[in-house]
Amino acid sequence: MPSCGQPDPANLEGRLLAAPQPAGLEIPPVLRDSVARHQANLLRLLESFRAAGMDDAQIEPAVTVVIDSYRRELLDAIRSLAAARDGAGGTP
Amino acid sequence: MLDKLYDEAARLAALDRYSILDTQPEAQFDKITALVRTVLDVPMAAVSLIARDRQWLKSRQGLSVCEMPRDASFCTHTIQRREPLVVPDTTLHPLFADHSAVTGPPFIRSYLGIQLTSADGYNLGALCAIDLRPRSFRDAEIRIMSNFAALVMDEMELRLIAQSDFLTGALTRRAFMTEMDRAWSRFGRQGETAAIVLFDIDHFKKINDSRGHAAGDAVLRAIAACCAGQLRGGDAFGRLGGEEFAILLGNTDPREAALAADRVRRSVAALRVDSLPDLSVTVSLGIAPLTSEVASLDEWLARADAAMYAAKQSGRNRCCADDGRRLERS
Numbered sequence: 080m081p082s083c084g085q086p087d088p089a090n091l092e093g094r095l096l097a098a099p100q101p102a103g104l105e106i107p108p109v110l111r112d113s114v115a116r117h118q119a120n121l122l123r124l125l126e127s128f129r130a131a132g133m134d135d136a137q138i139e140p141a142v143t144v145v146i147d148s149y150r151r152e153l154l155d156a157i158r159s160l161a162a163a164r165d166g167a168g169g170t171p
Numbered sequence: 172m173l174d175k176l177y178d179e180a181a182r183l184a185a186l187d188r189y190s191i192l193d194t195q196p197e198a199q200f201d202k203i204t205a206l207v208r209t210v211l212d213v214p215m216a217a218v219s220l221i222a223r224d225r226q227w228l229k230s231r232q233g234l235s236v237c238e239m240p241r242d243a244s245f246c247t248h249t250i251q252r253r254e255p256l257v258v259p260d261t262t263l264h265p266l267f268a269d270h271s272a273v274t275g276p277p278f279i280r281s282y283l284g285i286q287l288t289s290a291d292g293y294n295l296g297a298l299c300a301i302d303l304r305p306r307s308f309r310d311a312e313i314r315i316m317s318n319f320a321a322l323v324m325d326e327m328e329l330r331l332i333a334q335s336d337f338l339t340g341a342l343t344r345r346a347f348m349t350e351m352d353r354a355w356s357r358f359g360r361q362g363e364t365a366a367i368v369l370f371d372i373d374h375f376k377k378i379n380d381s382r383g384h385a386a387g388d389a390v391l392r393a394i395a396a397c398c399a400g401q402l403r404g405g406d407a408f409g410r411l412g413g414e415e416f417a418i419l420l421g422n423t424d425p426r427e428a429a430l431a432a433d434r435v436r437r438s439v440a441a442l443r444v445d446s447l448p449d450l451s452v453t454v455s456l457g458i459a460p461l462t463s464e465v466a467s468l469d470e471w472l473a474r475a476d477a478a479m480y481a482a483k484q485s486g487r488n489r490c491c492a493d494d495g496r497r498l499e500r501s
Contacts, residue, residue, distance in 0.1 A: 109332060117325045124318035131311035141206055145322055148199040152326060156333035159343060 249284030347409025
């Protein structure tokens with residue numbers, strides 16, 4: 080049983096909930112809503128796939144494509160925010 | 172209050188905020204349309220955005236054109252409703268039976284369109300699946316498409332956040348360059364004029380050094396708000412570096428650009444920052460219209476930069492054009 084609030088990597092839902100979070104990077108507050116919304120949308124997609132009769136082995140590759148793509152964009156967004164904060168800000 | 176479904180001006184303004192029209196293809200959208208094609212087993216899928224008079228495709232699978240007139244678009248009908256638009260057989264549908272893409276190539280026979288709705292409730296476009304055979308889309312397939320449409324909006328929202336400067340709300344340098352690229356394309360395609368006004372806060376380092384960085388930040392925010400308030404629809408405003416900003420003026424000739432630049436100069440000179448009532452701030456501005464002589468985006472920006480440098484050199488708090496003209500202060 081996973082600890083409270085921690086996704087369980089043993090099932091697909093758990094992996095979906097953990098996946099958008101880039102390892103070792105804190106998500107800035109301005110992006111947290113976006114990540115939460117994305118996780119909720121991924122879970123709805125998972126439910127829809129299952130309702131359409133697909134099994135997890137079929138679902139996971141499709142969902143992984145979406146997750147990888149979002150994670151890459153999220154990393155870009157985090158880096159872009161960090162660059163703006165550290166390099167271009169009035170506050171050094 | 173006008174229903175958001177029928178408030179076209181507000182819908183177009185919402186679309187404009189995403190700064191996505193006429194941008195290059197991006198993998199995150201292409202991956203979703205590729206999945207639509209695979210999961211729904213359709214030959215064609217697209218992320219379609221509906222501009223004032225055209226449909227433009229941010230991502231397309233199996234479709235050869237990237238834009239078409241709005242009145243020839245299926246998706247323009249999708250955005251006029253809240254429910255998915257499901258057309259099992261176009262030849263039997265009153266809106267589409269005589270459509271040129273139904274009676275002629277590519278002979279579209281069925282269509283499923285899901286609204287792409289902004290966070291503030293405007294239908295910006297549609298995620299669509301197109302087949303060349305009649306077919307009924309099952310409820311489960313419609314739900315999957317709706318989920319994919321939500322993921323497209325996730326990507327668009329993320330893109331929007333990433334292109335905003337955290338301190339001032341202006342576009343980041345990268346996003347501003349994208350806007351310049353779009354203006355460049357419009358100039359090449361339609362001859363639509365444009366100009367950039369590049370400006371820098373005079374003696375900003377002195378403000379930071381003498382009053383502290385919090386004061387510097389307050390000045391940056393105040394100037395950004397002052398400029399943003401003067402933009403028209405179709406203009407763009409970005410923070411390119413520490414105290415350097417730029418305005419992209421769409422559909423603007425050199426004379427109008429000079430007038431706009433001087434309006435900014437005067438507004439900033441009259442500005443009082445709430446927390447710093449005794450501080451006067453000025454800016455030096457360089458103006459570079461887009462002409463056929465400009466060979467690249469970098470050159471366009473360099474021209475504005477040289478003009479801004481000339482404004483600094485000639486005494487600050489003034490505007491200079493890239494042809495060397497110093498514009499008299501009013």
